[in-house]
Amino acid sequence: MLRNRPIRRWHAALVPIALLASTPAHAHLVSTRFGEFYAGLLHPLTTLSHVVPWVALGLLAAVQGIRGARWNLLAFPLAVAIGVLLGSWLPGFDAGLQWGNIASIVLLGALLATAVALPMPAFLGLSVLFGLSHGYTNVVSELEGRALLLYTTGVACAGYLLVALLGAGALVVVRQNWGLVAVRALGSWILAAGVIFAGFSLLGQPGA
Template sequence: MAAAMLLAGANAAEAHIVAARLGDFYMGASHPFTDLADVLLWTATGMLAGTLGASKGRWLIPVFPLGLLVGLPLGHVFGAASTQFADAAMMLAIGMLLAAAAQVPTLLLCAIAFAVAVIRGAANGADLLPETDRVLFAAGLACAGYGVITLTMALTVLFKQARSDGPASWRAIAVRALGGWIAAIGLMMASLVLAS
């Protein structure tokens, strides 16, 4: 009888924060992690900044989230499909810079990071639904970009500095080899885009 009374008097549960419209913030923060291009490009950009050192890389902390915010409204102009070749080209370029252990000037590093962020911001913006709160989505996307760039850059700096034996250390070689793999993935993606 007690169970019947509880079931009869039960109201609809409002247990999810989506009802408070904060779901769009979390959707913006988690959406990039569902796309391989976001994961690879964001990680590669953070690694490139980390290999150049903290003094150059710290400029990306404000530049990358700003680029995501600039690119987000461009999603409906370009669409996700039109950014595929740009993704592949940026992946190839960043991978080659990592593989060559190139010493990129700070201004060029910021321009590369800003371009990656605008491209990926546009790709994420193309997936927005009309009912999505764009301000909350943008805030989540910018926070995710800030976190990924900062953590990847810091981990790369620590990885390369820990007991480094100079340019021929296994750590520097590992970063360069990973850059080669990133460039290869970019080359494959570009050839797939051009073939279709």
């Protein structure tokens, strides 16, 4: 049997030197062309201040009827895309618009809880307004060119998929006897969550 040879001292000294000289490894997608698209697709869906009002808007569109839900499919994602581009080209308004996003949770939750049938211009105006606001605050300032275009498309697709799926599902649900009651109950929960979120934002410590 071979005996284990003792490790020479100068071999052992190479270990810390190699560790100090090493460079950090970076994980990345195999196809970086699609990395920004998926980043944009997931970014708003992993943030409660975005996904909650988007859910409320999709449900509220169904309350407006099939015509309102169809127009919302065009108005909201387009406004989100424009908002992302505006945030990239004209930065600096994030702080104020963050409060607008919080207000959107409260307002859309209240409208959904009361099942208000808004005039079409008023509903689409809210959809465009909040789409611009949420799109602006979803921007990544480091991106430009093709990367910005892919990211913007991803964010807009997230908005489209969310309001399309929720709007279509809610259109079926609200036709049931219990459906509108369930949607209004969910609206009241969204309203309560918005009020709590606003309270913590006003009184809580930054980063808490």
